[in-house]
Amino acid sequence: MSPRDPWQGLARHTPARIALGRTGASLPTAEVLKFSLAHALARDAVHTPFDAAATGAAVRALGFDTLDVASAAPARDTYLRRPDLGRRLSQDSRALLAARPPEPVDLALVVADGLSSAAVHAQAVPFLAALKPWIAREGWTTSPVVVAREARVALGDEVGALLNARAVLVMIGERPGLSSPDSLGLYLTFAPKVGASDAQRNCISNVRAEGLSHEAAAFKLAWLLKEAFRRGLTGVELKDESDEALVDGRPPLRLP
Amino acid sequence: MTYVHQVGSRRFAFADLKDLMAKATPPRSGDMLAGIAAATAEENVAAKMALADLPLKAFLSEAVVPYEADEVTRLIIDGHDAAAFAPVSAFTVGDFRDFLLSDAADSAALARLAPGLTPEMVAAVSKLMRNQDLILVAKKCRVVTRFRNTIGLPGTLAVRLQPNHPTDDPAGISAAMLDGLLYGCGDAVIGINPASDSLPVLDRLIKLTAEVIERFEIPTQSCILTHITSSIELMNRGAPVDLVFQSIAGTQAANSSFGIDLAVLKEGTDAARALKRGTVGQNAMYFETGQGSALSANAHHGVDQQTLEARAYGVARVFEPLLVNTVVGFIGPEYLYDGKQIIRAGLEDHFCGKLLGVPLGVDVCYTNHAEADQDDMDTLLTLLAAAGVTYIMGIPGADDVMLNYQSTSFHDALYVREVFGARRAPEFEAWLERMAITGPDGRLLPASGSHPLLGFATDHTSAGRAA
Known part of the structure; x- marks a missing residue:
C-alpha cells in the first residue's frame, strides 16, 4: 500500500495532478492507470474516424443544408505529417464548391474534424444550435454547412472564397489535452482567401461543457462577427470585448 | 560547391x-x-x-x-x-x-x-x-553555471519545477509549486509558463515565486516564461526578476518571427545581470529551443531542422545562460513523427548543446497527436540521464494542464535519482535536508501534513490572501 500525500486538500485549487502519493520513487498503481485512461481518450479523440454522415444528418436536423468535402490529405497519417495538405481542398471537393451558384453570403460555415473528431461529435451540433438564433436575429445569410474531413483551420479560407462569403467560421476539433480531449475551437476569418495568415483570424477556444459553454461561445462569436462586418476585418486588430456587453454575466438578448 | x-x-x-x-x-x-x-x-x-x-x-x-x-x-x-x-x-x-x-x-x-x-x-x-x-x-562534457545554486556538476541532475495553471490562479500555482518542492524538485528553476501576457498578472506571478523563495530561503531561482520585452519592462518597473526567459531559434528570420534579435537578447541579459540577484553567480538567462521552429516560421533557408537547432545553441552561448532547454516533442508529429524520432532528436540536441558549452536540459515530452507515449518518454529520460543531462522538467503527474502536453513528472525525477544515483544541485540538496523533506541519502522522508511549507499554501489559498 502506498501512502497518500497529506496535502490533498490543495488539489481543489488546480486541475493539475498534485498530491498523487508514491510508492518508493514511483506512482501508485491507481494513478498510473488513471493517466493511461486519460491518454487513451486523447489518442482516441485524434484517431477515431470522423463520422461525417451522422454529423451532417444532425446538422440538417437543425434546419441547415450541408455539403461534404475532404481536404487533399487522403488519410489520417498523411494528415498528421502534412499540414499543408489539410489546408487545401481535394480536387473533387474544389470542383463541387466551384460548381455552386455564386450568390454571395454573409457567412460560410465549416465543421471540420481537425485533431479531435471527439470534439466535433460532441460539440459542433449543440454549438450550431446555440448560434442559429443569433444568425436569425441579425438576418445574416449563410452557406450550407460544409462538413470537412482531414481538415486544418486554413481549409476554411478556400471554402469561404469559393462560396463567395464575406466571412468564414471554422468549427474544428482542437489538439486534445489529457484533461480536455473533446474541446472545440472556433476560427473566424473576414474576407477569406487562400494564404490568409493566422494573425488575420479571431479564435475562441475550449468550447465544451467544462470550458466555455455553447451559449457563451455562440454569443462571443456573434459579437465578433458583427464587429468584423462593422469594421471590415478580423484578427489581431479586432479585440474581443464581448464581455463588456454581458448583463449580470449573461449574454444580452440582442447584440449591441 | x-x-x-x-x-x-x-x-x-x-x-x-x-x-x-x-x-x-x-x-x-x-x-x-x-x-x-x-x-x-x-x-x-x-x-x-x-x-x-x-x-x-x-x-x-x-x-x-x-x-x-x-x-x-x-x-x-x-x-x-x-x-x-x-x-x-x-x-x-x-x-x-x-x-x-x-x-x-x-x-x-x-x-x-x-x-x-x-x-x-x-x-x-x-x-x-x-x-x-x-x-x-x-x-x-562539463558545463557548470550558477545563480543561487550550482547547476551541472558531475553526478548531478537538476529539475525545473513547472507549476503552470490554465488561468494563472495564484492558489493553483502555489499548490503545484508546494507539491513539487515537497517532492524535492525545483533546483534548476521555479519556472511558470503564464497563460496571460498582461503585465499586472506577470508581476503578481513574479512576486509570488520571489516570496516563496525568500520566505523559505530556498537556494534556487524563479522565472516567468514570457516575452523578453515584457521581462525588460517588468524589471524597469522594479519587479524581482531572477532569470529572463526567451524562445530562440537558429536563423535571424525565425528569431524575428519571435519578435526578437540579438540586440534585445543582449539588452535583457544586461538588465538581468545589473539586478545582481544571483548569490553564487550571474548566469541570468533561460532559453528554450526546439527542432522545427524555423521551418514552422518559414525561416529555414532550406537547412535541415537539426542543424538549425544547433545554431540556436550558438546564439544561446553568447549570453552565458543558466539554463537552455530543447522542448523536444512539443512541436508535433509534422516535425518529429514518433517516439523514435523524438528520442533521436533529444539525444542529438543534448549532445550538440553540451559540446558547444551550453547547459542543456531537455523537456522530454510529446503531444497527443504524436505516435508516442509514456514508455517512449521513459526511454528518452533514461538515456538522457545516462548522458548526464543538465536538467529535466518536473510537472505534477507529467500532465501540463496549461500547455496541454505531457512532459516528465516529480516522480520521474525521483526514478532517475534512484536508478543513476543522480544528486540535486548541492545548495538545494542541503536545503531539502535542512527542511526535513529528504534524508541524508537524498530520498524523500515520509510526508508530513504539518510541514512548514504548507503554511505558505494556507496563506495563499485562503479567501483573504493579498493579491
Missing part, C-alpha cells in the same frame, strides 16, 4: 553544404515536410559518407545560411575562436567523430575545444553518430 559520393556504381551528388547536411540527417518528418530529406535510405548513407570525408575547415568557408543575410551566421563566424579550433583543424568530420569518442577527448580537452567549434560542425558530426555515441560524448 557540389559534393559527390560514389557508392559502387552509383554516383550521388549534393548541390551544396546545406543539401549534403540535410540528406545526411537521420530521417524525420520535418525535413520531409520541407522537401529536403534524402529520397532513399541509400542516399542518406551516401550523404553521411560524403560528409565524413568533408574537412571541418569547410564549415568556416561555406555558410549554410548566407553571412550577409543573417546575423546568426555573422555571430557564429565572427565569434569563432581559431586558437581553440587548432587541435582539430586538420580533421575531417569522420576524424572528428573518432576523436570525440577517443580517450584523448576528456572533459578538459572538450571544454577547451568548445569555443573553436561552430554549431554546423557539431551538427555535422552528430549526423555520423549512433545514439550511444551521442550519449558517450555528451557524458564527458
Whole structure:
C-alpha cells in the first residue's frame, strides 16, 4: 500500500495532478492507470474516424443544408505529417464548391474534424444550435454547412472564397489535452482567401461543457462577427470585448 | 560547391553544404515536410559518407545560411575562436567523430575545444553518430553555471519545477509549486509558463515565486516564461526578476518571427545581470529551443531542422545562460513523427548543446497527436540521464494542464535519482535536508501534513490572501 500525500486538500485549487502519493520513487498503481485512461481518450479523440454522415444528418436536423468535402490529405497519417495538405481542398471537393451558384453570403460555415473528431461529435451540433438564433436575429445569410474531413483551420479560407462569403467560421476539433480531449475551437476569418495568415483570424477556444459553454461561445462569436462586418476585418486588430456587453454575466438578448 | 559520393556504381551528388547536411540527417518528418530529406535510405548513407570525408575547415568557408543575410551566421563566424579550433583543424568530420569518442577527448580537452567549434560542425558530426555515441560524448562534457545554486556538476541532475495553471490562479500555482518542492524538485528553476501576457498578472506571478523563495530561503531561482520585452519592462518597473526567459531559434528570420534579435537578447541579459540577484553567480538567462521552429516560421533557408537547432545553441552561448532547454516533442508529429524520432532528436540536441558549452536540459515530452507515449518518454529520460543531462522538467503527474502536453513528472525525477544515483544541485540538496523533506541519502522522508511549507499554501489559498 502506498501512502497518500497529506496535502490533498490543495488539489481543489488546480486541475493539475498534485498530491498523487508514491510508492518508493514511483506512482501508485491507481494513478498510473488513471493517466493511461486519460491518454487513451486523447489518442482516441485524434484517431477515431470522423463520422461525417451522422454529423451532417444532425446538422440538417437543425434546419441547415450541408455539403461534404475532404481536404487533399487522403488519410489520417498523411494528415498528421502534412499540414499543408489539410489546408487545401481535394480536387473533387474544389470542383463541387466551384460548381455552386455564386450568390454571395454573409457567412460560410465549416465543421471540420481537425485533431479531435471527439470534439466535433460532441460539440459542433449543440454549438450550431446555440448560434442559429443569433444568425436569425441579425438576418445574416449563410452557406450550407460544409462538413470537412482531414481538415486544418486554413481549409476554411478556400471554402469561404469559393462560396463567395464575406466571412468564414471554422468549427474544428482542437489538439486534445489529457484533461480536455473533446474541446472545440472556433476560427473566424473576414474576407477569406487562400494564404490568409493566422494573425488575420479571431479564435475562441475550449468550447465544451467544462470550458466555455455553447451559449457563451455562440454569443462571443456573434459579437465578433458583427464587429468584423462593422469594421471590415478580423484578427489581431479586432479585440474581443464581448464581455463588456454581458448583463449580470449573461449574454444580452440582442447584440449591441 | 557540389559534393559527390560514389557508392559502387552509383554516383550521388549534393548541390551544396546545406543539401549534403540535410540528406545526411537521420530521417524525420520535418525535413520531409520541407522537401529536403534524402529520397532513399541509400542516399542518406551516401550523404553521411560524403560528409565524413568533408574537412571541418569547410564549415568556416561555406555558410549554410548566407553571412550577409543573417546575423546568426555573422555571430557564429565572427565569434569563432581559431586558437581553440587548432587541435582539430586538420580533421575531417569522420576524424572528428573518432576523436570525440577517443580517450584523448576528456572533459578538459572538450571544454577547451568548445569555443573553436561552430554549431554546423557539431551538427555535422552528430549526423555520423549512433545514439550511444551521442550519449558517450555528451557524458564527458562539463558545463557548470550558477545563480543561487550550482547547476551541472558531475553526478548531478537538476529539475525545473513547472507549476503552470490554465488561468494563472495564484492558489493553483502555489499548490503545484508546494507539491513539487515537497517532492524535492525545483533546483534548476521555479519556472511558470503564464497563460496571460498582461503585465499586472506577470508581476503578481513574479512576486509570488520571489516570496516563496525568500520566505523559505530556498537556494534556487524563479522565472516567468514570457516575452523578453515584457521581462525588460517588468524589471524597469522594479519587479524581482531572477532569470529572463526567451524562445530562440537558429536563423535571424525565425528569431524575428519571435519578435526578437540579438540586440534585445543582449539588452535583457544586461538588465538581468545589473539586478545582481544571483548569490553564487550571474548566469541570468533561460532559453528554450526546439527542432522545427524555423521551418514552422518559414525561416529555414532550406537547412535541415537539426542543424538549425544547433545554431540556436550558438546564439544561446553568447549570453552565458543558466539554463537552455530543447522542448523536444512539443512541436508535433509534422516535425518529429514518433517516439523514435523524438528520442533521436533529444539525444542529438543534448549532445550538440553540451559540446558547444551550453547547459542543456531537455523537456522530454510529446503531444497527443504524436505516435508516442509514456514508455517512449521513459526511454528518452533514461538515456538522457545516462548522458548526464543538465536538467529535466518536473510537472505534477507529467500532465501540463496549461500547455496541454505531457512532459516528465516529480516522480520521474525521483526514478532517475534512484536508478543513476543522480544528486540535486548541492545548495538545494542541503536545503531539502535542512527542511526535513529528504534524508541524508537524498530520498524523500515520509510526508508530513504539518510541514512548514504548507503554511505558505494556507496563506495563499485562503479567501483573504493579498493579491
